[in-house]
Amino acid sequence: MQRPLFLRIVDSLSNYDTYFTQRRNSAGKRGLSPIQKCTAAIRMLAYGVAADACDEYVKIGETTAVECVSKFCEGIVAIFENDYLRRPNEEDLQRLLKVGEERGFPGMIGSTLNDINVLERPPVFDDIEADEAPHVNFTVNGHQYDLAYYLADGIYP
Template identity: 50%
Template sequence: MRRDLFMRIHDAIISHDRYFVQRRNAAKKLGHSSLQKMTIAIRMLAYGVTTDFMNEYLRIGERTAMDSFIWFVKAVVSIFSAEYLRSPNPEDIARLLAIGESRGFPGMLGSINCMHWKWKNCPNAWRGSHNDINVLERSNVFANLAEGRAPPVNYSVNGHDYTIRYYLADGIYPSWATFVKTIHAPQGNKRKNFAAAQESARKDVERAFGVLQA
């Protein structure tokens, strides 16, 4: 994680919750710093390590590690959910379309990837009931588009005008107008160049999901 991003989150959670402010205990001994507590939480999220691992890495006990993890997650959701855990607004859409066009895909809002996350203690009745495709079918990502409430998008490709925004997807997804999929076993330079560009752009979401799943 970049230092500026780390410090932005750090400063926000300190202002949000006194748990992260370093203070002295009843014995006047200085407690763990906010940087230690935040580092613990992020390492547990990123690497899936257990709380006792933190004692060796940062000299912090299991109880404090777990408390830091819980308070950190609650603080991040409370502070940033209104900005990041929501549907894109018109300004977001304009920014995403500009990014897509700069990468050679006019009209692209981004890449899509549905992930079936195995739940170890899932009730028996639910086991095996979901895969990537029916996760997609239960998603509300395309609700506005299906209901005709999506903002219009106008762009041209090879002299043809289009109004439907789209996402890059891999070959497993259905052939919907809002998906632009890669070309399996492309033949010829034109198709090979397209497949390479499409798969390169999709690496962003695949890497992000890989970190979340880990």
């Protein structure tokens, strides 16, 4: 993750929830910084790091690391849900199609599906199955298509 994005997340969470501000305890000792808390949460979510492993890298205890993940997820959803945690609209899809085409994958939305569990998580494909997916137009080898496709490995039915 690039530093400006990380710092934007830290700043947003600090403004959203006082849990992500650095405070002093009753003895006057400074507690964990918002950067430590966010780093612990992101490491656990991104790499599957165990909560007790955060103690070595981030200097944070297991119980606090678990609490950080919970507060982090709650805050991310509350802050960014309307902008980023939604289905793509037609404008989003056209932008994604353009990016895919520039990268040599015309008509593809997003990246490959690397986890079979993704297919079992509603509502990833519900809109396509119900024929309610936003229509997009692109051409591959002279053939016109009006729906995006998902690129997957052969293990997917």
